[in-house]
Amino acid sequence: MKAAAFAYARATSVVNALELLAVHGDKAKVLSGGQSLMPAMNLRLLSPDVVIDICDLAELRGIVVKGNVLVIGALTRHVDLQRSADVATYAPLLRDAIVHVAHPAIRNRGTIGGSLAHADPASELPACMVTLDATIVVRGPGGERRIAATEFFKGIYETALSPDELLVAVELPIAPAGSTCFFQEFARRHGDYAIVGLAAQAVVKDGTFANLRLGFFAVGDRPLLAAVAGKLIDVFVTPASLAEAAAALVEELDPHEDQQGSPAMRRHLAKVLLLRCVAALLARPELDTGAAG
Amino acid sequence: MIAPMSVSLLVNGEPVDAFVLPRLNLADFLRENLKLTGTHVGCEHGVCGACTVRISGEIVRSCLTLAVQTQGASVETIEGLSDSGEIADLQAAFRERNALQCGYCTPGMLMTAQDLLKQSPTPDREAIREHLSGNYCRCTGYQAIIDAVEATAKARAGRSS
Ligand SMILES: Cc1cc2nc3c(=O)[nH]c(=O)nc-3n(C[C@H](O)[C@H](O)[C@H](O)COP(=O)(O)OP(=O)(O)OC[C@H]3O[C@@H](n4cnc5c(N)ncnc54)[C@H](O)[C@@H]3O)c2cc1C
Ligand code: FES
Numbered sequence: 001m002k003a004a005a006f007a008y009a010r011a012t013s014v015v016n017a018l019e020l021l022a023v024h025g026d027k028a029k030v031l032s033g034g035q036s037l038m039p040a041m042n043l044r045l046l047s048p049d050v051v052i053d054i055c056d057l058a059e060l061r062g063i064v065v066k067g068n069v070l071v072i073g074a075l076t077r078h079v080d081l082q083r084s085a086d087v088a089t090y091a092p093l094l095r096d097a098i099v100h101v102a103h104p105a106i107r108n109r110g111t112i113g114g115s116l117a118h119a120d121p122a123s124e125l126p127a128c129m130v131t132l133d134a135t136i137v138v139r140g141p142g143g144e145r146r147i148a149a150t151e152f153f154k155g156i157y158e159t160a161l162s163p164d165e166l167l168v169a170v171e172l173p174i175a176p177a178g179s180t181c182f183f184q185e186f187a188r189r190h191g192d193y194a195i196v197g198l199a200a201q202a203v204v205k206d207g208t209f210a211n212l213r214l215g216f217f218a219v220g221d222r223p224l225l226a227a228v229a230g231k232l233i234d235v236f237v238t239p240a241s242l243a244e245a246a247a248a249l250v251e252e253l254d255p256h257e258d259q260q261g262s263p264a265m266r267r268h269l270a271k272v273l274l275l276r277c278v279a280a281l282l283a284r285p286e287l288d289t290g291a292a293g
Numbered sequence: 294m295i296a297p298m299s300v301s302l303l304v305n306g307e308p309v310d311a312f313v314l315p316r317l318n319l320a321d322f323l324r325e326n327l328k329l330t331g332t333h334v335g336c337e338h339g340v341c342g343a344c345t346v347r348i349s350g351e352i353v354r355s356c357l358t359l360a361v362q363t364q365g366a367s368v369e370t371i372e373g374l375s376d377s378g379e380i381a382d383l384q385a386a387f388r389e390r391n392a393l394q395c396g397y398c399t400p401g402m403l404m405t406a407q408d409l410l411k412q413s414p415t416p417d418r419e420a421i422r423e424h425l426s427g428n429y430c431r432c433t434g435y436q437a438i439i440d441a442v443e444a445t446a447k448a449r450a451g452r453s454s
């Protein structure tokens with residue numbers, strides 16, 4: 001299908017974009033890469049009166065290191081993350097995740113700001129933000145707000161952004177020295193949205209986790225920072241304690257049913273990923289016994 | 294403006310000026326307004342890849358791009374790549390290996406395969422599969438397409454060494 005008629009405005013600055021949003025309110029939609037907005041408009045799931053294209057706002061594009069944080073502008077495209085040496089060095093989890101986001105032609109247009117504002121619970125980048133303890137920076141008529149990623153995602157396609165605000169950047173603490181990461185997802189086909197996925201970052205000292213953050217996605221209405229990680233920190237992990245953690249993980253998940261899988265299948269796959277992740281990060285293959293139950 | 298807007302761009306190297314409605318996507322603009330019907334429209338929501346074109350040298354979905362967004366851009370379609378001879382060898386390899394049957398997916402497959410070969414001259418089959426993962430083919434079963442891309446990569450590598 002084709003999109004319904006709308007008016008098109010190209011914002012000339014962030015201030016101008018905010019003015020346009022203030023005038024049109026929730027009758028307007030921000031257009032970034034268009035890789036989620038245009039499908040929704042073509043399917044007539046969305047019919048905004050006004051589309052505000054922010055593609056010219058060069059101030060929102062780019063990746064810079066500022067002290068201990070990596071700042072990524074909202075308009076930075078998936079392909080820019082994929083090619084960035086700074087991302088590979090300071091946020092290797094993002095480098096590992098980004099190749100699972102859609103396909104090359106879509107990564108050439110899709111942006112990090114668009115992906116986070118869209119907040120599809122099966123998408124990779126929101127989970128990475130939660131795992132990496134990112135801060136989402138948004139600007140509105142009242143000025144700037146800084147929101148912890150763990151507070152930003154509110155539900156399926158729902159975030160803490162209000163219709164008159166623009167997501168401008170994300171700030172990631174740079175990966176601590178000696179940290180390691182793990183990213184895996186189950187998908188029908190490379191580049192499809194995940195059936196279940198896990199984005200994890202850890203610090204391992206003397207064979208135990210000094211820190212561990214487990215961001216699961218497609219297991220509920222928003223990315224989940226699993227509390228069960230706490231059971232695995234500062235203790236020697238045994239097959240028994242890991243099995244206990246896997247059983248506790250299942251209680252935290254609230255997976256949905258769709259054509260790709262049942263809640264029971266998603267719970268099972270999340271356990272499989274937990275075992276693989278812990279075994280890989282601790283470099284103890286014997287922990288991934290395949291007995292996820 | 295819900296009313297038509299002016300847009301000026303290059304299409305296959307030729308300047309084009311037009312008045313278009315904001316809702317017109319680039320695929321329809323190319324097909325309906327410019328009669329460049331090599332760009333195919335399958336799904337209109339980014340999933341099938343049949344509408345793949347190049348903007349500023351990079352492959353994109355023309356069904357997810359508005360014509361008005363291409364103001365000042367350089368768009369290349371399958372007609373451009375074909376007429377310039379840039380992909381003559383790839384097209385020949387597709388023909389030789391029966392990598393097309395109905396041909397609906399072929400323009401998008403050629404665009405995407407050429408994009409891979411420009412970035413990575415000697416991809417293995419896994420890398421070819423991954424790069425073409427966003428392009429559906431309902432006829433060939435993909436193996437022949439992978440064969441054709443692999444054969445073209447090898448032939449080009451042989452020529453340049
Ligand atoms: C076939 C296909 C497969 C895909 N597969 C995946 C996948 O596996 N994983 C995945 O994560 N994604 C996938 N995507 C989506 C893709 O990653 C999109 O790029 C991304 O979700 C949205 O980014 P965008 O820049 O295109 O945003 P847009 O489509 O332009 O916008 C998306 C939404 O966010 C709002 N928005 C955008 N930018 C801002 C901003 N700066 N401030 C406030 N609001 C804003 C828009 O108003 C809109 O509501 C896929 C897309 C397609 C078409
Ligand atoms: S028509 Fe554009 S991807 Fe299918």
Ligand code: FES
Nearest residue numbers: 394396430431432
């Ligand atoms: S040849 Fe028919 S869809 Fe590919």
